[in-house]
Amino acid sequence: MPKHSIPRTDRLGATMMDLRPEPDPGRAASVQHPRLHERLATPFVVRMLLLSLAAVMLSKAVRYAGLLPAQDLTDFDAFHIAGRMVWRGDIAQAYHLPALLEVQRALTGDQAFLPWTYPPPFNLVVAALAPLPIGLAYLVFVGATLAAYLLVLRRIAGPHFATVVVALAPSLFVAVAGGQNGFLTGTLAGLTGLGLLRGRARAGLPLGLMVIKPHLAVGLAVCALVTRRWGCLAVAAATAALALALSTAVLGPAIWPAFLGGVEEAKAFLAAGAYPLFRMVSVYAWLRSLDVPAALALAAQMAIAVAVLGLIPLALRRGMPPRQIVGLAALASLFVSPYAYDYDLPLYGVALALLLPDLLGRASRGEAVALFGLGWMAGGYGFVAGGLHDALVGTQAASSVEVALAAPPFLLLLALIWRILRRERAAAMPGAAGPLVGPVGPVSPVPA
Structure with missing residues (x-):
């Protein structure tokens, strides 16, 4: 063989190599290094999350049935007790804590600091559950509202549904474990958002039903106002008025005097730090847990609320797409009230479902990791701190977990979302600052 000859196979291999297309570095990187949400939000992971939620619900129902050791009274116990008080005709006593504690003891043999401050229309909701045994009532309420919430979330998020569920996992478990109404309010907020995006006046129906927890609807109401959705606002006002009249x-x-008295009691309890502040996501709770005076903490809360709500007209003025404006409005509602708990964060899921397509399309890898991490911290801190607090109660270390640390990551999350969305400004459609009418990404428009 000549010294410089090349074997046939090598020449053929070299020729074939020369004919191959040059690799696309971006595509290769995306294949070799999938982003965080692609790694986490797999069908298997989502199925396991949903099965775990079902297992928690069944475990809770079994405990209520007395087949497992009893636990301390939780929020759903408060719902069931209040519902029974409606049928007994003494629901007004629920708004006065000493009287409520006596009823708790009479009906359950136990007592817990669970002040009742819900508007009267919510009493009709819990009254519908009271005739059922508490275990069955829990399954009906939590199961039905969770199913409705997931359906609405899927309708909004489309192909990003799995990612939203994974990003929201801690908040889902918190709401299921306590039997709270976060899935109900999240469903109503999601339906309102869908209606606003489609330009429907009937969006006011779920918005008006948010009278059961009105502070969580402020952002969406402001959105309807600044975008001049007068039909939606009229329907919302009529719906709320009918709900109030029916409850009366x-x-x-x-x-009503009982309810207003209960609100005053709640203000005093909040100022005194009697509530579990570490379960709250508000700036007020964070500052009060650091022993900041109540008046100063409330002033900071109000300043944050005004600033965050101001992002809604600012987004409109900047010409951001309607989906982003409604998503920011849903998120803003969580920053309004000092009395905002981790179980209210299903509302964040609605905002995330609306915003995620734009966020994932513009965020860097580090920012995508931060979006997940900050959301998990805000949603899961109170649950973890509560478990540690219960384990350490009676010891000096218990006070170390009483600081409300969910607010800082939640504020950082809002700031990060706004920063990422501002990059979308150049891609905003001309005239996007007009009325909120149009399809919702993966949601197909349906005739009104």
Whole structure:
């Protein structure tokens, strides 16, 4: 063989190599290094999360049935007790804590600091559950509202549904474990968002039903106002008025002085730090847990609320797409009230479902990791701190977990979302600052 000859196979291999297309570095990187949400939000992971939620619900129902050791009273116990008080005709007493504690002891043999401050229309919701045994009532309420919430979330998020579920996992478990109404309010907020994006006046129906927890609807109401959705606002006002009138007719006019008295009691309890502040996500709770005076903490809360709500008209003025404006409005509602708990964060899921397509399309890898991490911290801190607090109660270390540390990551999360969305400004459609009418990404427009 000549010294410089090349074997046939080598020449052929070299020729074939020369004919191959040059590799696309971006594509190769995406294949070799999938982004965080692609690694986490797999069908298997989502199925396991949903099965775990079902297992928690069944375990809770079994405990209520007395087949497992009893646990301390939780929020759903408060719902069931209040519902029974509606049927007994003494629901007004629920708004006065000493009287409520006596009823708790009489009905369950136990007591817990669970002040009742819900508006009278919510009493009709819990009254519908009271005739059922508490275990069955829990399954019906949590199971039905969770299913409705996931359906609405899937409708909004489309192909990003799995990613939203994974990003929201801690908040889902918190709401299921306590039997709270976060899935109900999240469903109503999601339906409102869908209606606003489609330009439907009937979006006011779920918005008006948010009278059961009105502070969580402030952002969406501001969105409807600044975008001049007068039909939506009119329907919302009529719906809320009907709900208030119905509750007054069923419960009697005396329910309102009782409710207002309960609100005053709650303000005093909040100022005194009597609530578990580490379960809250508000700036007020964070500052109060650091022993900042109540008046100063409340002033900071109000300043944050005004600033965050101001992002809604600012987004409109900047010409951001309607989906982003409604998503920011849903998120802003969580920064309004000092009395905002981790179980209210299903509302964040609605905002995330609306914003995620733009966020993932513009965020760097580090920012995508931060979006997940900050969301998990805000949603899961209170649950972890509560478990540690219960384990350490009676010891000097218990005070170390009483600081409300969910607010800082939640504020950072909002700032990061706004920073990423601002990059979308150059891609905003001309005239996007007009009325919120149009399809919702993966949601197909349906005739009104």
